[in-house]
Amino acid sequence: MNKEDFPLLQNRDITYLDSACMSLKPEQVLEAVDRYYREFSACPGRSGHSLSRQTTEMIDESRRKVADFIDAEESEVAFTSGTTEALNLTANALDQGKVVVSDKEHNSNLVPWQDREITALDTENGLDIAKLEKAVDDDAVVSLHHRSNIDGSELPLEEVSEVVHDNGGVLVVDAAQSVSHTSVSVEDTGADILAFSGHKALGPTGTGVLYVSEEMQDKFRKVKTGGGAVNDTSFRTSDFRSFPHCVEAGLPNAAGIIGLGAAVDYLENIGMDRIQEHEKRLSELMRKKAAGVEGLQVLGDRGEGVFSFAFENIGSHQVAEILDTKNIAVRSGRHCVHSWFNSKELQPSFRASLHLYNDREDIEEFFSAVEEISVLN
Numbered sequence: 001m002n003k004e005d006f007p008l009l010q011n012r013d014i015t016y017l018d019s020a021c022m023s024l025k026p027e028q029v030l031e032a033v034d035r036y037y038r039e040f041s042a043c044p045g046r047s048g049h050s051l052s053r054q055t056t057e058m059i060d061e062s063r064r065k066v067a068d069f070i071d072a073e074e075s076e077v078a079f080t081s082g083t084t085e086a087l088n089l090t091a092n093a094l095d096q097g098k099v100v101v102s103d104k105e106h107n108s109n110l111v112p113w114q115d116r117e118i119t120a121l122d123t124e125n126g127l128d129i130a131k132l133e134k135a136v137d138d139d140a141v142v143s144l145h146h147r148s149n150i151d152g153s154e155l156p157l158e159e160v161s162e163v164v165h166d167n168g169g170v171l172v173v174d175a176a177q178s179v180s181h182t183s184v185s186v187e188d189t190g191a192d193i194l195a196f197s198g199h200k201a202l203g204p205t206g207t208g209v210l211y212v213s214e215e216m217q218d219k220f221r222k223v224k225t226g227g228g229a230v231n232d233t234s235f236r237t238s239d240f241r242s243f244p245h246c247v248e249a250g251l252p253n254a255a256g257i258i259g260l261g262a263a264v265d266y267l268e269n270i271g272m273d274r275i276q277e278h279e280k281r282l283s284e285l286m287r288k289k290a291a292g293v294e295g296l297q298v299l300g301d302r303g304e305g306v307f308s309f310a311f312e313n314i315g316s317h318q319v320a321e322i323l324d325t326k327n328i329a330v331r332s333g334r335h336c337v338h339s340w341f342n343s344k345e346l347q348p349s350f351r352a353s354l355h356l357y358n359d360r361e362d363i364e365e366f367f368s369a370v371e372e373i374s375v376l377n
């Protein structure tokens with residue numbers, strides 16, 4: 001779908017199947033970034049001249065676009081460098097003593113919580129809601145992925161949200177793998193806090209979003225300090241600004257944020273329903289093809305857009321290297337979900353992940369190479 005909009009796919013002979021790590025960028029995003037640097041690049045929110053004002057307006061516009069995109073208010077959206085920064089800020093802001101995660105969280109949604117009592121809920125046969133209910137009270141944060149970066153499976157966040165809130169807990173959602181693949185609404189997910197990466201959603205590198213509902217925002221004062229985060233200071237005291245400014249200290253990544261606004265426009269012009277439908281069809285083909293390769297193991301649960309594979313007798317790094325010689329880009333390893341691989345005593349996998357610019361031909365190419373490799377097993 002829309003392959004021609006992605007310059008990298010025009011400039012290189014490559015089958016790109018590593019979008020769970022980072023998506024490619026359409027021409028429209030590159031143009032927005034380029035235009036910022038060529039036409040009005042300046043220090044936003046500080047200097048009073050017209051270049052600065054234009055930059056500030058463009059950042060405000062991106063904030064509006066992102067807020068609309070996830071059904072939030074502008075005042076609830078902060079820009080970060082990615083999901084990792086957003087979740088670190090969140091862990092530093094919240095003071096609950098208990099954290100409930102799933103057994104399949106990215107290190108970015110596990111390591112920042114490791115200074116508290118952690119309960120990791122199994123997801124193999126679906127999240128056990130009764131166990132979740134037992135683990136949540138008013139001293140608990142429940143921090144879960146929306147879609148897994150191992151297998152694209154989704155957690156039932158609406159149901160989770162009800163249980164978490166009925167029991168006085170706070171719900172944090174890591175939406176790094178869902179935003180830009182399916183419609184994500186903070187209202188529908190019931191998230192109090194939600195994080196995602198712009199660079200996985202067709203936006204520039206070094207961009208991310210932290211949504212914090214109005215009720216939770218006070219907790220975020222002082223988690224990041226410096227210029228832009230304060231109204232006034234004396235030598236010993238500071239008057240801190242409210243959210244989102246209190247987590248946006250320092251010069252913002254104006255080019256990236258403006259590019260992220262263009263990415264949101266691009267996604268909305270195509271339509272999230274169409275993107276989801278396209279990836280669903282490709283995922284069905286992936287599953288069908290995978291079932292036909294002798295010895296190929298598919299790890300994890302059934303999901304959309306992300307597939308982790310392994311052969312018993314060929315290392316996954318070796319598979320990825322062979323694929324690379326055939327101009328097929330996949331990722332191999334434990335995909336920053338070491339805890340899941342370790343707890344299940346699984347070897348690293350090679351992961352193929354999709355985005356809207358992939359097509360059936362990419363999948364045919366991938367499986368014809370995997371078939372060839374399978375004889376080494």
Ligand SMILES: Cc1ncc(COP(=O)(O)O)c(C=O)c1O
Nearest residue numbers: 082083084106108149174176197
């Ligand atoms: C589910 C999930 N959470 C968090 C992250 C971290 O995102 P970033 O590296 O953009 O901060 C990733 C990246 O792969 C991810 O897949």
